[in-house]
Amino acid sequence: TANKKLLILPGDGIGPEVMREVRRLIDWMAHRRRVSFDVQDGLVGGAALDATGSPCPDGTVEKARAADAVLFGSVGGPKWDALPFEQRPELGILRLRKDLGLFANLRPAVVLDPLVNASSLKPDLVRGLDVMIVRESTGGIYFGEPRGIETGPDGKRRGVDTEVYTEDEIARVARVAFDLARSRRNHVTSVEKANVMQSGRLWRAVVSEVGKAEYPDVELQHMYADNCAMQLCARPKQFDVILGSNLFGDLLSDLAAALTGSIGMLPSATLGAVGPDGRRNALYEPVHGSAPDIAGKGVANPLAQVLSFAMLLRWSFGMEEDAKLIEDAIGRVLAGGMRTADIMQPGMARVGTGVMGEALLRE
Amino acid sequence: TANKKLLILPGDGIGPEVMREVRRLIDWMAHRRRVSFDVQDGLVGGAALDATGSPCPDGTVEKARAADAVLFGSVGGPKWDALPFEQRPELGILRLRKDLGLFANLRPAVVLDPLVNASSLKPDLVRGLDVMIVRESTGGIYFGEPRGIETGPDGKRRGVDTEVYTEDEIARVARVAFDLARSRRNHVTSVEKANVMQSGRLWRAVVSEVGKAEYPDVELQHMYADNCAMQLCARPKQFDVILGSNLFGDLLSDLAAALTGSIGMLPSATLGAVGPDGRRNALYEPVHGSAPDIAGKGVANPLAQVLSFAMLLRWSFGMEEDAKLIEDAIGRVLAGGMRTADIMQPGMARVGTGVMGEALLRE
Ligand SMILES: CC(C)[C@H](C(=O)O)[C@@H](O)C(=O)O
Ligand SMILES: CC(C)[C@H](C(=O)O)[C@@H](O)C(=O)O
Numbered sequence: 001t002a003n004k005k006l007l008i009l010p011g012d013g014i015g016p017e018v019m020r021e022v023r024r025l026i027d028w029m030a031h032r033r034r035v036s037f038d039v040q041d042g043l044v045g046g047a048a049l050d051a052t053g054s055p056c057p058d059g060t061v062e063k064a065r066a067a068d069a070v071l072f073g074s075v076g077g078p079k080w081d082a083l084p085f086e087q088r089p090e091l092g093i094l095r096l097r098k099d100l101g102l103f104a105n106l107r108p109a110v111v112l113d114p115l116v117n118a119s120s121l122k123p124d125l126v127r128g129l130d131v132m133i134v135r136e137s138t139g140g141i142y143f144g145e146p147r148g149i150e151t152g153p154d155g156k157r158r159g160v161d162t163e164v165y166t167e168d169e170i171a172r173v174a175r176v177a178f179d180l181a182r183s184r185r186n187h188v189t190s191v192e193k194a195n196v197m198q199s200g201r202l203w204r205a206v207v208s209e210v211g212k213a214e215y216p217d218v219e220l221q222h223m224y225a226d227n228c229a230m231q232l233c234a235r236p237k238q239f240d241v242i243l244g245s246n247l248f249g250d251l252l253s254d255l256a257a258a259l260t261g262s263i264g265m266l267p268s269a270t271l272g273a274v275g276p277d278g279r280r281n282a283l284y285e286p287v288h289g290s291a292p293d294i295a296g297k298g299v300a301n302p303l304a305q306v307l308s309f310a311m312l313l314r315w316s317f318g319m320e321e322d323a324k325l326i327e328d329a330i331g332r333v334l335a336g337g338m339r340t341a342d343i344m345q346p347g348m349a350r351v352g353t354g355v356m357g358e359a360l361l362r363e
Numbered sequence: 364t365a366n367k368k369l370l371i372l373p374g375d376g377i378g379p380e381v382m383r384e385v386r387r388l389i390d391w392m393a394h395r396r397r398v399s400f401d402v403q404d405g406l407v408g409g410a411a412l413d414a415t416g417s418p419c420p421d422g423t424v425e426k427a428r429a430a431d432a433v434l435f436g437s438v439g440g441p442k443w444d445a446l447p448f449e450q451r452p453e454l455g456i457l458r459l460r461k462d463l464g465l466f467a468n469l470r471p472a473v474v475l476d477p478l479v480n481a482s483s484l485k486p487d488l489v490r491g492l493d494v495m496i497v498r499e500s501t502g503g504i505y506f507g508e509p510r511g512i513e514t515g516p517d518g519k520r521r522g523v524d525t526e527v528y529t530e531d532e533i534a535r536v537a538r539v540a541f542d543l544a545r546s547r548r549n550h551v552t553s554v555e556k557a558n559v560m561q562s563g564r565l566w567r568a569v570v571s572e573v574g575k576a577e578y579p580d581v582e583l584q585h586m587y588a589d590n591c592a593m594q595l596c597a598r599p600k601q602f603d604v605i606l607g608s609n610l611f612g613d614l615l616s617d618l619a620a621a622l623t624g625s626i627g628m629l630p631s632a633t634l635g636a637v638g639p640d641g642r643r644n645a646l647y648e649p650v651h652g653s654a655p656d657i658a659g660k661g662v663a664n665p666l667a668q669v670l671s672f673a674m675l676l677r678w679s680f681g682m683e684e685d686a687k688l689i690e691d692a693i694g695r696v697l698a699g700g701m702r703t704a705d706i707m708q709p710g711m712a713r714v715g716t717g718v719m720g721e722a723l724l725r726e
Binding site for chain 1: 439448451453457483484485488504505507510511512519520521522523524525526527528529530531556558559560561562563564565566568569588589590592593594596597598610613614615617618620621622624626
């Protein structure tokens with residue numbers, strides 16, 4: 001196959017160690033399936049900060065632009081917690097999303113059968129759960145201006161952020177959600193606080209318009225964000241695709257991930273617009289963070305990172321067969337009773353990062 | 364006892380019918396415990412809109428100011444869903460919070476023993492749960508300016524909201540949370556997105572300062588809002604008091620309520636500043652909404668409204684004994700197996716609003 005360009009950004013905490021298992025998989029693929037990629041490495045987050053003084057150096061952004069897809073680990077850790085805002089490791093991922101125009105963050109919350117009992121919810125409520133959260137990821141309160149902390153004439157501080165959405169920003173991410181719904185169960189729940197927020201009113205109006213004009217076949221439901229948080233907890237299986245702003249999508253996708261009970265298993269994709277050449281920028285990363293508390297101990301679950309790689313193969317490299325191969329291998333490893341600490345259950349075999357990775361290669 | 368002034372605002376949907384059970388309780392108290400209040404009635408929400416053209420008429424605000432406490436039902440319903448923003452029933456409660464300076468919204472999420480199985484979470488995770496959410500309720504993105512939907516020169520719409528907090532607004536609600544923690548388990552979790560929001564950075568800084576200077580004995584933890592949503596779902600019992608902005612508090616308190624599985628049981632209080640005379644404005648309301656789908660059917664659970672009244676007696680009228688009497692009666696009614704539809708469990712006796720209210724009086 002052609003030499004697809006893959007940029008690997010391991011980042012901080014458990015990022016590098018779970019990424020190691022992906023590299024072993026890539027090596028295995030080169031030997032056993034004769035597929036090879038043009039793999040580059042880059043710095044991001046705290047690692048980049050330490051090496052270059054910036055959490056997202058220009059060099060990394062350039063490499064990311066040139067790549068066909070980016071595989072991202074995770075960023076952040078106590079070492080950089082006291083730094084000023086402009087130097088936080090998190091700016092690494094924020095800048096990549098913004099500069100590459102990665103406006104649609106797709107986060108599946110899926111419960112695999114062998115892991116039903118890992119959920120904090122009763123098994124019947126989550127068995128077979130398969131929800132996709134589509135989160136807008138280059139707009140809203142994450143980037144709106146004005147923003148800042150100012151000190152008034154009275155010497156008092158005031159913190160300001162601006163939530164702003166244009167109708168085009170809303171429409172393009174809504175289309176991603178509607179398209180996905182068509183390949184799933186044909187249902188979109190659009191989430192906002194139209195009862196108190198003006199951007200929420202516009203959000204609701206534009207999603208309705210796009211739905212009516214372009215996706216009359218997809219069922220569209222509107223829900224307030226607070227109610228959605230409730231419903232996710234009470235009856236998660238009512239949802240198919242959930243669409244929300246950067247901020248609501250952040251909270252609700254983490255909540256959805258938590259209720260699967262196996263966040264160490266969840267991949268995500270962040271996609272840009274499809275260009276005239278049919279190419280689209282894309283970044284893949286686990287839903288979990290850098291987990292500094294367990295970093296370096298060899299106990300982290302590598303499966304979310306591996307599944308992110310499988311997603312990348314499917315969506316960016318068109319390698320459905322290889323993606324499926326990896327996902328099936330994971331299913332078999334879990335069915336065989338192997339568990340990392342985060343998804344450990346009575347009667348299963350507890351293993352570390354490396355053993356899990358090896359088991360995967362064997363399958 | 365002295366003639367305390369109580370304003371009753373039933374509002375819409377199930378509001379009037381659950382409020383009826385409180386009125387029966389008030390009548391009972393007058394006869395059997397020789398306590399009487401100066402009870403007034405007022406219009407709010409859709410009911411006020413239909414009668415006066417405003418969801419919160421000036422008359423209602425004046426009565427609320429004059430009262431020692433307000434007992435609020437719930438507002439909203441499909442009938443008013445298509446109205447322009449300025450006429451939404453929700454403005455009823457928003458204006459009351461703002462005009463009365465009710466800046467601290469207290470929402471307990473408590474799991475009573477007989478209702479452990481109503482939760483969607485596994486019983487062990489919620490048995491004995493007792494979390495208090497303190498939500499800022501007169502500031503943030505709910506009220507910040509500029510806000511609105513504007514159409515640019517290109518004919519495209521743009522929706523804008525402003526999240527703004529001053530240090531004084533943050534400090535005063537933080538004090539409410541710290542004070543509450545002292546009477547509980549001495550632990551406050553302050554929630555924001557300081558990693559992406561400037562108001563969140565200020566929030567974290569000010570809460571730290573107040574904690575250090577005035578409450579060094581209370582343990583303070585900071586947590587990102589997305590992580591808090593996760594943790595609430597995964598291990599809710601780790602929390603004592605959770606403190607958040609208007610928006611985060613809205614989502615997280617609804618989530619916390621949902622995980623108790625008995626939102627029809629949860630009261631809330633919204634408090635203003637303590638005046639020089641020791642008085643403080645206060646409004647009490649159930650956490651649940653107006654539930655238009657079951658309104659008028661006589662099946663709504665009146666207990667959240669009754670518990671809101673008990674909270675009012677305790678906090679605004681200093682009637683601890685009467686509050687306890689009501690809460691204990693509720694405990695006994697539930698232990699006896701009576702359930703409204705929302706908390707129905709196999710083997711229990713399903714009853715309507717009125718029967719539940721009568722059982723309460725008997726106890
Ligand atoms: C790392 C951080 C900036 C971030 C966010 O809030 O977007 C994280 O929670 C995420 O969802 O990727
Ligand atoms: C009714 C509405 C404006 C409201 C809010 O968002 O504050 C509701 O969800 C609440 O929490 O009381």
